[in-house]
Amino acid sequence: MQFISEKRLGDDILEREFTLGEIPGILWTPGSAFKPVPLILVSPPPLGLRKAYPRLLARARQAAAEGYAVATIELPWSGDRPRSAAADQARADLHRALQVGEPVTDDIVDRLILPLVDQAVPEWQAALDALLARPEIGGPVGYSGGVISIGTRLAVVEPRISAAVLFAGSFVPRAIFEEARQVTIPLHVLLQWDDEGNDRQMALDLFDAFGSKEKTLHANMGGHTGVPQFAGEEGNRFFTRHLK
Amino acid sequence: MQFISEKRLGDDILEREFTLGEIPGILWTPGSAFKPVPLILVSPPPLGLRKAYPRLLARARQAAAEGYAVATIELPWSGDRPRSAAADQARADLHRALQVGEPVTDDIVDRLILPLVDQAVPEWQAALDALLARPEIGGPVGYSGGVISIGTRLAVVEPRISAAVLFAGSFVPRAIFEEARQVTIPLHVLLQWDDEGNDRQMALDLFDAFGSKEKTLHANMGGHTGVPQFAGEEGNRFFTRHLK
Numbered sequence: 001m002q003f004i005s006e007k008r009l010g011d012d013i014l015e016r017e018f019t020l021g022e023i024p025g026i027l028w029t030p031g032s033a034f035k036p037v038p039l040i041l042v043s044p045p046p047l048g049l050r051k052a053y054p055r056l057l058a059r060a061r062q063a064a065a066e067g068y069a070v071a072t073i074e075l076p077w078s079g080d081r082p083r084s085a086a087a088d089q090a091r092a093d094l095h096r097a098l099q100v101g102e103p104v105t106d107d108i109v110d111r112l113i114l115p116l117v118d119q120a121v122p123e124w125q126a127a128l129d130a131l132l133a134r135p136e137i138g139g140p141v142g143y144s145g146g147v148i149s150i151g152t153r154l155a156v157v158e159p160r161i162s163a164a165v166l167f168a169g170s171f172v173p174r175a176i177f178e179e180a181r182q183v184t185i186p187l188h189v190l191l192q193w194d195d196e197g198n199d200r201q202m203a204l205d206l207f208d209a210f211g212s213k214e215k216t217l218h219a220n221m222g223g224h225t226g227v228p229q230f231a232g233e234e235g236n237r238f239f240t241r242h243l244k
Numbered sequence: 245m246q247f248i249s250e251k252r253l254g255d256d257i258l259e260r261e262f263t264l265g266e267i268p269g270i271l272w273t274p275g276s277a278f279k280p281v282p283l284i285l286v287s288p289p290p291l292g293l294r295k296a297y298p299r300l301l302a303r304a305r306q307a308a309a310e311g312y313a314v315a316t317i318e319l320p321w322s323g324d325r326p327r328s329a330a331a332d333q334a335r336a337d338l339h340r341a342l343q344v345g346e347p348v349t350d351d352i353v354d355r356l357i358l359p360l361v362d363q364a365v366p367e368w369q370a371a372l373d374a375l376l377a378r379p380e381i382g383g384p385v386g387y388s389g390g391v392i393s394i395g396t397r398l399a400v401v402e403p404r405i406s407a408a409v410l411f412a413g414s415f416v417p418r419a420i421f422e423e424a425r426q427v428t429i430p431l432h433v434l435l436q437w438d439d440e441g442n443d444r445q446m447a448l449d450l451f452d453a454f455g456s457k458e459k460t461l462h463a464n465m466g467g468h469t470g471v472p473q474f475a476g477e478e479g480n481r482f483f484t485r486h487l488k
Contacts, residue, residue, distance in 0.1 A: 193451075193459075193461070207437075207463070212465075215437075215465055217461065218462055220460050221457060230485065237474070
């Protein structure tokens with residue numbers, strides 16, 4: 001983990017860009033922490049770190065004010081990272097199916113999501129290794145993420161993650177449903193009820209499949225990107241209950 | 245509206261039992277309000293005011309501390325109010341169907357719920373008339389209720405109710421789905437995901453049917469009576485957003 005920039009945002013928050021091998025990332029830490037702070041990993045949406053920056057920064061500011069460190073890394077094939085021709089093809093197939101009103105086949109979903117999960121999960125684990133090695137960051141660790149299949153796999157394979165806020169806004173391969181049954185950490189799942197590019201029933205079935213004893217579903221109106229502010233605040237309170 | 249008892253609970257809250265015709269009720273008001281306060285109508289569960297009292301009082305204390313008046317009245321055929329042979333029969337039919345695993349027919353649901361809605365809704369409106377006539381109570385008015393069909397009808401016919409927290413924990417007649425489409429006020433719907441005596445799909449369909457632009461569904465684990473404390477607190481924050 002190599003820091004490539006450092007910037008103070010007011011008195012309260014330190015923003016550092018880093019690279020982890022080839023992967024760009026950002027770490028925000030509270031300006032005035034006297035002991036190691038808990039960590040929230042925030043997975044960006046697939047549109048890339050640069051475009052998602054204002055949204056990520058807003059969340060980081062809020063979390064830092066509450067005493068968390070927040071870290072994010074670029075997803076595979078997003079932002080400035082090398083593209084994947086196979087992923088581009090799968091995304092094109094998905095958009096075509098949605099546009100012409102054809103069913104989104106298991107094949108499309110598998111091609112779109114499974115390689116992304118396989119690639120991203122070890123990267124998040126490597127980021128976690130590097131972040132937890134830093135003296136200013138302790139635990140526990142929460143995960144807050146956009147591609148729900150990545151969060152599901154991480155919750156199964158990564159015991160250092162204690163609680164997760166998951167956004168049910170992407171298609172889910174059947175294989176991930178099996179993994180969902182093995183999840184036991186507390187979950188807070190956000191669903192946009194009228195998300196035009198999402199399968200609501202699939203999201204409800206996935207919520208039902210999670211093995212966690214404590215899991216909460218918050219469904220709100222508005223499209224994919226219309227998560228209301230109060231829903232974000234409820235996610236923060238979920239972390240407060242489980243990480244503090 | 246006739247007050248029959250008055251009790252100070254600490255410095256902060258005044259509890260008054262009343263009767264509205266034959267209907268018993270309770271009004272809690274903040275001890276130190278200098279101007280008319282907003283009102284939350286809390287419908288008790290069908291088990292009756294007396295048995296629900298500790299739960300109702302806990303909610304009233306919290307709401308009074310936040311500056312609300314809280315009022316409740318006994319539902320028809322509950323508590324010490326006269327029974328209804330037809331409602332008892334419908335409830336017995338429901339329990340038998342659930343016990344032997346038979347489908348709960350529309351006929352049973354209609355006989356159980358529709359007369360209750362027809363009877364209860366004008367009673368709540370009469371209570372609202374009496375409560376809003378008091379100088380210490382102003383507006384706006386929120387409704388928080390257990391039998392979701394009553395809350396649905398009230399939200400349609402009673403323009404003085406500005407926002408509602410509804411508990412999706414009872415069967416819903418088909419006729420109520422039509423009324424749900426006419427609801428336009430902000431709604432906060434609670435669902436216990438594994439409620440043994442409830443039809444989850446029916447609850448999700450009802451949530452979908454509500455015409456409100458702002459509606460939120462909060463689903464949690466645990467049975468019918470297992471609503472977690474944090475879910476209640478989120479309901480309070482919903483009222484704060486809409487009644488203050």
